[in-house]
Amino acid sequence: MDQSVEFQRDIATRQRSSWRACTLRHGWIWHMMGYAAIVLSVIVIGLPIYWMLIASFKTSREIYTVPPTWIPLNPTLDNYPAAWQAAPFARYYINSIIVTLVTTISKMTLAVLTAYALVFLRFPGKNIVFLIVLAALMVPAQITIVPNFLTMGDLGLVNTYWGLILPGAATAFGTFLMRQYFMTLPREVFEAAEIDGAGHMLRLWTIAIPLAMPALVTTGLFAVVNEWNEFLWPLIITSTEDMRTLPIGVARLLDQEGLARWGVVMAGTMFVVMPVVLLFVWSQRYIVEGIASGAVKG
Amino acid sequence: MREWYERLLFILLITPNMLLLAAFTFWPMIYNAYLSVISWNFLSPIRRFVGLRNYETVLTSDIFRIVLINTAVFTIVSVAVTMVLGLGLALLLNQPLRLRNGARAVLFTPTVLSGAAIAIIWIYMFDPRFGPLAQIINWFSSLAHLLPARFSESGLVEWLASVRSPQWLSDPNWAMSALIIVYVWKNLGYAVVIYLAGLQTIDRTLYEAARIDGAGAWAQFWHVTLPGLSPIMFFLLVTSILACFQAFDIIRVMTDGGPVNATNMLVYHLYERGFIQSQAGPAGVVAMVMFVLMLILTILQLRFIERRVHYS
Numbered sequence: 001m002d003q004s005v006e007f008q009r010d011i012a013t014r015q016r017s018s019w020r021a022c023t024l025r026h027g028w029i030w031h032m033m034g035y036a037a038i039v040l041s042v043i044v045i046g047l048p049i050y051w052m053l054i055a056s057f058k059t060s061r062e063i064y065t066v067p068p069t070w071i072p073l074n075p076t077l078d079n080y081p082a083a084w085q086a087a088p089f090a091r092y093y094i095n096s097i098i099v100t101l102v103t104t105i106s107k108m109t110l111a112v113l114t115a116y117a118l119v120f121l122r123f124p125g126k127n128i129v130f131l132i133v134l135a136a137l138m139v140p141a142q143i144t145i146v147p148n149f150l151t152m153g154d155l156g157l158v159n160t161y162w163g164l165i166l167p168g169a170a171t172a173f174g175t176f177l178m179r180q181y182f183m184t185l186p187r188e189v190f191e192a193a194e195i196d197g198a199g200h201m202l203r204l205w206t207i208a209i210p211l212a213m214p215a216l217v218t219t220g221l222f223a224v225v226n227e228w229n230e231f232l233w234p235l236i237i238t239s240t241e242d243m244r245t246l247p248i249g250v251a252r253l254l255d256q257e258g259l260a261r262w263g264v265v266m267a268g269t270m271f272v273v274m275p276v277v278l279l280f281v282w283s284q285r286y287i288v289e290g291i292a293s294g295a296v297k298g
Numbered sequence: 299m300r301e302w303y304e305r306l307l308f309i310l311l312i313t314p315n316m317l318l319l320a321a322f323t324f325w326p327m328i329y330n331a332y333l334s335v336i337s338w339n340f341l342s343p344i345r346r347f348v349g350l351r352n353y354e355t356v357l358t359s360d361i362f363r364i365v366l367i368n369t370a371v372f373t374i375v376s377v378a379v380t381m382v383l384g385l386g387l388a389l390l391l392n393q394p395l396r397l398r399n400g401a402r403a404v405l406f407t408p409t410v411l412s413g414a415a416i417a418i419i420w421i422y423m424f425d426p427r428f429g430p431l432a433q434i435i436n437w438f439s440s441l442a443h444l445l446p447a448r449f450s451e452s453g454l455v456e457w458l459a460s461v462r463s464p465q466w467l468s469d470p471n472w473a474m475s476a477l478i479i480v481y482v483w484k485n486l487g488y489a490v491v492i493y494l495a496g497l498q499t500i501d502r503t504l505y506e507a508a509r510i511d512g513a514g515a516w517a518q519f520w521h522v523t524l525p526g527l528s529p530i531m532f533f534l535l536v537t538s539i540l541a542c543f544q545a546f547d548i549i550r551v552m553t554d555g556g557p558v559n560a561t562n563m564l565v566y567h568l569y570e571r572g573f574i575q576s577q578a579g580p581a582g583v584v585a586m587v588m589f590v591l592m593l594i595l596t597i598l599q600l601r602f603i604e605r606r607v608h609y610s
Contacts, residue, residue: 037390110315117311147329170318229412231547247414292495
């Protein structure tokens with residue numbers, strides 16, 4: 001433990017000193033350009049989000065004035081209850097939460113169990129199982145939609161929660177991620193526990209999962225964000241209002257209200273976006289670091 | 299005894315995951331291959347075997363040619379713009395700046411937003427009368443009269459003063475540009491995050507060595523930064539291309555593949571064949587073509603990783 005703290009501190013000092021070198025080398029012009037880049041990119045990336053936010057507080061008369069206003073003149077909250085009533089958003093929320101939670105829990109559980117078996121259990125030819133997982137990684141979900149829809153039809157699960165959840169319940173990506181992480185864990189800890197008489201399930205629960213928490217959190221966060229935003233499959237598999245998830249629901253709100261009531265549509269869009277934005281603000285570090293470290297390790 | 303217990307446990311642990319993957323990932327691939335050689339409208343009890351006729355129909359059709367060209371244009375332009383802009387931004391942000399991490403978070407935010415929501419926001423952004431982009435264009439256009447008089451002879455002033463917002467989403471010549479702008483906006487933060495992580499992995503002593511050898515900023519960028527970043531740029535390139543091939547939600551909500559197929563791309567075309575026109579055979583063919591294209595890309599990626607390991 002001590003060593004790793006020291007190591008991190010060492011990296012931090014080195015980074016700081018190299019940064020100082022970097023500033024000296026490029027000089028203040030490069031530094032100023034850096035700040036200009038921050039300001040410009042935040043404005044450009046933030047503008048659409050800002051526009052959604054202020055439009056959701058504008059009266060419809062203000063929305064249809066030319067030129068448009070950049071700050072609401074008479075901010076109002078009326079658009080939110082109006083959007084909530086224009087489409088069954090309560091139902092959309094319930095459906096989205098159910099589908100997201102069940103899928104995420106299923107993905108995390110199955111990934112951990114499969115990865116544990118692949119790394120810590122002896123089985124003749126278990127590498128073939130890993131190769132099958134890798135092969136599954138290469139099949140994009142988009143090209144499975146027609147056959148999966150037909151399968152759901154045969155099973156009588158079209159327009160049901162099972163139909164929404166099942167195709168996304170397993171995970172090749174999560175399994176791969178967890179396997180790679182388990183491979184880095186020190187074997188000695190597991191051997192010591194085995195000598196103490198701990199069985200595999202106890203070792204999985206008390207050693208592997210706590211040690212692999214960072215990878216597990218990343219897997220879970222990716223799953224939550226992806227499921228919450230999933231569009232193609234719910235669009236196909238649901239056919240009545242009471243089974244729609246939020247992204248499908250808000251797209252239908254646009255079709256209904258369209259260009260006639262932008263304020264209401266933007267309030268509805270806020271309903272979809274807010275939970276993920278809050279989650280992102282809270283867990284920003286895990287998500288961004290997870291993406292970055294995944295890329296660096298290749 | 300213990301050995302058999304371990305084997306049994308292994309099977310127990312992997313079975314749920316493997317069964318679901320078999321049913322909803324591998325079986326569909328076989329099913330697609332089957333669909334691609336039959337003629338069927340999903341409802342009729344009659345499924346006729348037609349051999350490779352579906353492949354002939356789809357691959358020689360005008361619409362499929364348009365779809366492929368659209369996908370290629372969309373992928374090449376949006377990936378190129380994202381990667382170049384992202385690299386520039388990452389280089390500028392890779393120094394001790396206040397609010398740097400905050401800026402990185404703001405840049406990354408569009409990546410986690412729902413595609414449907416993004417599409418709706420941008421339909422409003424692009425609105426040629428009430429949208430903010432139209433107003434920005436008008437504002438630039440109104441600056442025309444501030445230009446020195448000598449420009450008016452060339453017609454520049456008149457031209458600038460007459461510029462108005464294009465009908466982004468209803469004009470077939472502009473819809474693709476609009477879509478590319480949205481995807482660059484969505485993916486830029488992802489590219490910056492990946493580049494910044496890559497820049498951290500470059501050995502600092504290489505820069506010192508280069509400086510001792512008298513290399514200027516440009517030479518350092520060309521001979522240290524770029525080679526150091528090349529593995530991560532390749533990773534970014536392949537993942538971005540794959541993501542472009544899979545684009546659907548924003549297209550479905552923003553343009554529905556239109557106007558007149560101007561933004562009809564692979565996944566949208568698959569959806570159209572399968573769920574709007576109810577043609578099982580052609581839908582199967584499109585799925586097979588997509589799978590082969592993506593497989594080639596993935597294998598390319600694996601081979602490059604292999605080579606990189608050999609070099610280092």
